[in-house]
Amino acid sequence: xxxxxxxxxxxxxxxxxxxxxxxxxxxxxxxxxxxxxxxxxxxxxxxxxxxxxxxxxxxxxxxxxxxxxxxxxxxxxxxxxxxxxxxxxxxxxxxxxxxxxxxxxxxxxxxxxxxxxxxxxxxxxxxxxxxxxxxxxxxxxxxxxxxxxxxxxxxxxxxxxxxxxxxxxxxxxxxxxxxxxxxxxxxxxxxxxxxxxxxxxxxxxxxxxxxxxxxxxxxxxxxxxxxxxxxxxxxxxxxxxxxxxxxxxxxxxxxxxxxxxxxxxxxxxxxxxxxxxxxxxxxxxxxxxxxxxxxxxxxxxxxxxxxxxxxxxxxxxxxxxxxxxxxxxxxxxxxxxxxxxxxxxxxxxxxxxxxxxxxxxxxxxxxxxxxxxxxxxxxxxxxxxxxxxxxxxxxxxxxxxxxxxxxxxxxxxxxxxxxxxxxxxxxxxxxxxxxxxxxxxxxxxxxxxxxxxxxxxxxxxxxxxxxxxxxxxxxxxxxxxxxxxxxxxxxxxxxxxxxxxxxxxxxxxxxxxxxxxxxxxxxxxxxx
Numbered sequence: 001x002x003x004x005x006x007x008x009x010x011x012x013x014x015x016x017x018x019x020x021x022x023x024x025x026x027x028x029x030x031x032x033x034x035x036x037x038x039x040x041x042x043x044x045x046x047x048x049x050x051x052x053x054x055x056x057x058x059x060x061x062x063x064x065x066x067x068x069x070x071x072x073x074x075x076x077x078x079x080x081x082x083x084x085x086x087x088x089x090x091x092x093x094x095x096x097x098x099x100x101x102x103x104x105x106x107x108x109x110x111x112x113x114x115x116x117x118x119x120x121x122x123x124x125x126x127x128x129x130x131x132x133x134x135x136x137x138x139x140x141x142x143x144x145x146x147x148x149x150x151x152x153x154x155x156x157x158x159x160x161x162x163x164x165x166x167x168x169x170x171x172x173x174x175x176x177x178x179x180x181x182x183x184x185x186x187x188x189x190x191x192x193x194x195x196x197x198x199x200x201x202x203x204x205x206x207x208x209x210x211x212x213x214x215x216x217x218x219x220x221x222x223x224x225x226x227x228x229x230x231x232x233x234x235x236x237x238x239x240x241x242x243x244x245x246x247x248x249x250x251x252x253x254x255x256x257x258x259x260x261x262x263x264x265x266x267x268x269x270x271x272x273x274x275x276x277x278x279x280x281x282x283x284x285x286x287x288x289x290x291x292x293x294x295x296x297x298x299x300x301x302x303x304x305x306x307x308x309x310x311x312x313x314x315x316x317x318x319x320x321x322x323x324x325x326x327x328x329x330x331x332x333x334x335x336x337x338x339x340x341x342x343x344x345x346x347x348x349x350x351x352x353x354x355x356x357x358x359x360x361x362x363x364x365x366x367x368x369x370x371x372x373x374x375x376x377x378x379x380x381x382x383x384x385x386x387x388x389x390x391x392x393x394x395x396x397x398x399x400x401x402x403x404x405x406x407x408x409x410x411x412x413x414x415x416x417x418x419x420x421x422x423x424x425x426x427x428x429x430x431x432x433x434x435x436x437x438x439x440x441x442x443x444x445x446x447x448x449x450x451x452x453x454x455x456x457x458x459x460x461x462x463x464x465x466x467x468x469x470x471x472x473x474x475x476x477x478x479x480x481x482x483x484x485x486x487x488x489x490x491x492x493x494x495x496x497x498x499x500x501x502x503x504x505x506x507x508x509x510x511x512x513x514x515x516x517x518x519x520x521x522x523x524x525x526x527x528x
Contacts (some may be wrong), residue, residue, distance in 0.1 A: 002188040003077045007041060008033040008194075008228050010171045021206070021456040023230065024224065025237045028255040030067035031380075033235070036069060041409035051106050051128055053159045055080035057103050058171065060126070061217070062086040062095070062109040064241035068146075070226065071217050072108060073170075077188065078155070080163040084171045085217035088113060089277030089483035094181070096120035098173050102183055102379060110134040142437045162420070165189030169295070171379055172219050174319050175486075182257060183379035186223065192321050193372035195227035197344040201311070201327060202260060202287065208234030210341045211258045212269060213249060214422055215241055219323035220291050223373075224315075225262050239359065246270050248281045251425065257284040264292040264422040265299070266452050276458060287311045288441035291324075292422035293454040294410070297337035304334070316408070321394040322373030325349055326408055329408040333440055347371035349408055350393075351400055359401065359485070367400040368393045412444055416446070421453035423485050427507075430488065433481045437471040444497050446490055446510045448517050457488035460512050462496060469493070490517055 010019060019035030032040070057345060061083060063069055075082045084102045086095060088110075095116055099107065106128045109117060112135050115509050117124070121142065129143035129392040139145050169191055171183040198204070201494055210229040212221045216238060236246040237256045239248065244267060252263065263271075268288060271277060288303070288310055303312055311330035316325050328341030343349045348370045351359040359365040370393045377385035388395050399411040416427040427445035434443045440513055441462045447455040463469055471491035492514070498506040 001165050001192055002080075002167065003169060003191050003227075004041075004074065004163065006192075006250040007034065007038050007074060008204065010038070010233055021233060022235045025235060025256050026065070026067040026271050028107040028242050028252040031478060032067070032071075035466055037074070038256065039154060040071045041075040041078055041158075043152045044071055044149050045078045045160070046155045047152035048075060048079055048081060048106070049155070051130070051148065052515045053079060053081045053106055055163070055167075056082065057106075058082045058084050058104040058125065060084040060086055060099060060102070060104040060107040061108060062088060062113050064088055064113075064133065064134070065216050066108055066110070066132065066134075067359065068149075069238075070148075070222070070236075073222065077163070077169055080167050082168045082171055084173070085222075087215070087217050088116075089172075089481060091129070091482050092116050092445050093119045093481055094483065096123040098181060099124035099126055099210055101181075102171050102173075106130065108146075109143070110131055111137045111139070111372055114140055118142075147457075152506070164193065169232060170223075172217075172319050172375075175424050175429055180386055182381055184375040185379055186219070187376055190322065190373050190375065191227055192198070192221055192231070193346060194223050194324065195231040197346045197371070197373065198224060198228035198324065199232050200345045201329075202228070202289070203235055204228050204260070206233045208260060208286040209237060209256055209258045210234065211237040211239070211256070211261045212252065213239045213261075213263065214245060218422075219302070219319045220262070220315075220317070220422075224317075225289070225390065225526065246274060247462060252336070253285060254280070254282045257282055259284050260289060261285065262289045262291060263456060265290055265295055265419060268295070269302070272299065272306070278306060278366055281310070283291040283309075285310055285374075287313060287330075289313045290317060291315045292336070293419045294340075295333075297334075300333045300337065314341060317369070317398055318394075318398075320375045320378075320388060321396055322347065322371050322375070325369040325371065325396075328407075334401075335339075336407045337403070339403070339409050341408060342406065343369070344371065347373070351402055351408075361404050362401055364399055364401045366400045367396045367408070369396060369511060370394065400417060416458055418445075418455050419449040420447075420455050420457070421448070425457055425486050427457070429458065430486055431477055434461065434474065436481075437474065437477050438461055439467040439512070440474075441465075442497065444505050444507055446507050446514070448490065448511065448514050450518060456490070457486070458490040458492065458510075458517060459488040460492050460494050460497060460510055460514075462494055484509055490514070490521075 023034045023037045131143045150260045170186040173181045229236040317325040328343045351365040381384045430445045443461045448458040450456040465478040
């Protein structure tokens with residue numbers, strides 16, 4: 001089954017009034033019905049074909065959250081065109097790598113982001129750029145205006161290719177654990193599978209109004225939250241990118257009568273600082289779904305005390321592993337406060353020892369997940385695919401254990417990944433950039449606690465002999481080559497890095513040594 005079936009099933013519904021239901025709402029203002037969405041995706045599919053895209057080709061979207069974002073994804077899906085959803089925070093060099101690696105033919109870009117692409121167009125190998133107006137900025141002479149989509153005639157059903165559940169729908173690039181991002185292949189079947197599992201677990205229905213505050217380029221946004229709402233013919237609401245405020249969130253929650261809201265833990269913490277929260281939340285709200293990091297037990301207790309009508313769900317997963325693999329449901333929050341829960345419907349999770357055996361209860365090993373939503377592998381990376389996927393299982397790189405009650409727990413991150421405000425940051429990628437600085441001999445980047453984002457990066461730098469690199473200069477060097485959220489918040493100069501007898505850097509010692517850096521620096525903190 002391909003994902004377009006979801007839209008077609010609404011359009012063909014009896015009674016036909018189903019097409020008048022609201023499918024999407026952007027920022028509580030730009031609303032589109034299922035009937036309008038169905039027609040728009042056929043028009044946009046025609047435009048994509050006239051731009052030269054055919055089944056299996058790649059379309060990249062370099063967009064902020066926008067009312068046109070979902071229709072473009074769904075139009076590409078109708079043609080069997082593979083969507084590459086780009087993180088708008090990426091630096092030009094990072095964008096060039098992803099575009100070239102994916103073999104993208106066409107890019108749709110917000111007008112305010114064209115400056116990211118201009119210096120790297122020669123390296124990217126893209127044939128056509130289309131600019132979606134986001135301001136009064138003129139369209140560059142190397143791009144086409146978005147009117148090519150709006151003025152297109154709809155494709156007829158007999159003009160559409162046969163797209164199956166096995167065909168790729170998306171390429172979702174993950175940060176590189178060894179310095180180079182990899183594109184996880186998501187098929188139409190993967191997307192339908194995660195939508196089905198989520199809808200079953202959270203009992204989505206036609207009355208569901210789900211809200212996504214974060215970026216739609218994340219699998220945790222579109223695949224894991226928007227897709228299940230569409231599957232059940234509910235409504236998906238999303239907010240503009242960046243500049244998150246509690247006031248705006250509350251306004252949209254009320255205006256759209258949201259029932260289920262995805263949040264990162266720092267967003268929930270900011271909500272709970274509102275003295276009037278009990279009055280400001282709409283009575284329609286039934287659930288907060290928390291992703292990106294663990295929710296502190298004290299936070300869960302406060303939610304249950306102040307908002308007894310609102311359920312909490314903690315989710316765990318990774319892009320390659322089907323976006324969400326396990327959930328800790330409301331009924332288990334207080335009894336299992338440090339758990340990441342149990343597998344979704346259709347999913348399995350296990351803990352495996354270094355010898356490849358399933359771990360006993362309480363024994364730490366690597367977490368593996370398996371489900372119909374698990375990625376088919378990495379784009380053009382057979383070695384990386386073999387290293388991560390085997391027999392339908394996905395190696396997560398996370399360490400964990402299953403307790404005596406059958407609940408999965410995290411015990412650490414085997415890859416030293418940093419989780420900052422819902423984004424994954426891999427130290428190896430940042431370290432590779434810093435190593436290129438002429439004044440840097442070696443460096444280690446570790447996670448340190450942060451009151452707003454949960455974790456941020458801290459770079460400990462050993463300078464070349466006779467050199468003394470300044471933190472601001474190192475920060476600027478990183479900003480030219482990395483997305484802003486990957487740039488460490490702290491840069492510290494050291495004579496040496498702690499190592500074991502084999503010469504391996506002991507990052508756990510660095511994490512321990514600088515665990516309180518935020519409070520120690522107090523007002524002298526300099527955000528990246």
